[in-house]
Amino acid sequence: MDLFLKNKSVIVTAGSKGLGRAIATEFAREGATVLIASRDEKNLQETVASIKKETANENVTYIVCDVKDPDAIKAMVKKASDWNGTVDILINNAGGPPAGKFLDMADEDWYHAFELNLLSFIRTTREVVPFMKKQQRGHIVNIASSSIKQSLDNLVLSNTMRPGIVGLSKSLSQELGGDNILINAVGPGTIETDRISELNQHRASEQGISVEEVKTKAEQLVPMNRYGQPAEFAKAIVFLASGANTYITGQSLIVDGGLIKAL
Template sequence: MDLGLKGKVALVLASSKGLGKAIALKYAEEGTNVMLASRNEVGLKETAEELTRQTGVEIGYCVCDLKIVEDIRSLVTETVARFGKIDVLINNSGGPPAGGFDAFGDEDWQHAFELNLLSYVRAIREVLPYMRKQQQGRIINITSSSIKQPIDNLILSNTFRTGIIGLAKSLSQELANDGILINTVGPGRISTERTAELDEIKAQKLALSSDQVKAQAESNIPLGRYGEPEEFAKTVVFLGSGANTYITGQMILVDGGMTKAF
């Protein structure tokens, strides 16, 4: 199947490592120019060089703190200045801290709102004029399996990720006439630093080893293991490609069957 991605431009947020990096690599493998973004310049530079070495495709990077509106604005401006357009926006961000209701005050709620919901709104707002002008675009929001089933001890994720669903469903109605398709993809347990970190937190809480916590989690996944970032990235890249012509406003989990909600 031709994904129609050769010569396209993808802006992938939070992409110095983890899921964002895996998505950036998959786009580059399809001949798509990619702009990477995160806070850590050294990590970005290393990732950009690694992906260029692997694919031969031009990869740009831009330091951007997704909590800062001016950073998002200049990221989008720089992407267009360098590559001439934006065909795909991958909205992604760092995860909010683990904890239940009693663990967080206003500052934590505000922080998670800005990072895990408002940054998505802002990035979409900035890319829309370019996508509307070319009357086509793909927007994919990376969230969590908490969009379908709340996760214990992750109340900030459970609250703000579901906001993305309302946002994306509304936008799918508003943007269809401009040829812009928007979808949301939720990872279950995909092996990245974030998953390892959450397993470690749980292990300390339960006085177990992180291997025991991982084994316990895997026993609740019908496919019996954590997913690989590449497996997650493949779904994202299909939805955010020219091969996807009729899916918009949907939420899809890549979770090995872990979530039992319809």
């Protein structure tokens, strides 16, 4: 199947590690022109070098961008559009919000999670949509969490903010379908990244058990008996954001090895 990704202009936010890095790698493998963004320049440099080496695609670059900073978002989209003349594909992603329960969270925690996990998607989308409208074509995939289908223990910030991504994606699919701009949300179940290691450490110290035990117990809950790998997640994103996807929009997909039982 041709994914029609050669020379397409792609932005992947939070692209230096974990899911974002895997997504950027798969786009590069398909011949796209990829801009990744996150906060740590050294990680970004290493990731760009590694993606170039792995995919033999030289059209990969980075910009330092904290997605909580609206000016940095503008600079990121300007860099991609100056480089390629447009933005064809946006993958909205960000770091995860802190773990914790409702009474652990003060106003500043809620503002932080809103800015990081919802407002950043809104701001970045606002910058790219004019390019997509102009060319009457575009794909946006918003990375959420399985908490869009089933709330997660001890993650009240995620359980509250991520469903907003679904509402945003659905609204945009209605407003922008006529411009041939397709928007979907994808929630990872448990995909083996640093984020999962951090959450497992948190759970281990809460429950007084080892991190290995937390992992084994979690894997036993997955019908496929294992965590997912970032590349497995990335392939779903790349298909949804590709020219091969011409009619799936406004949907929420969970990539979780069968973990979530909700319909």
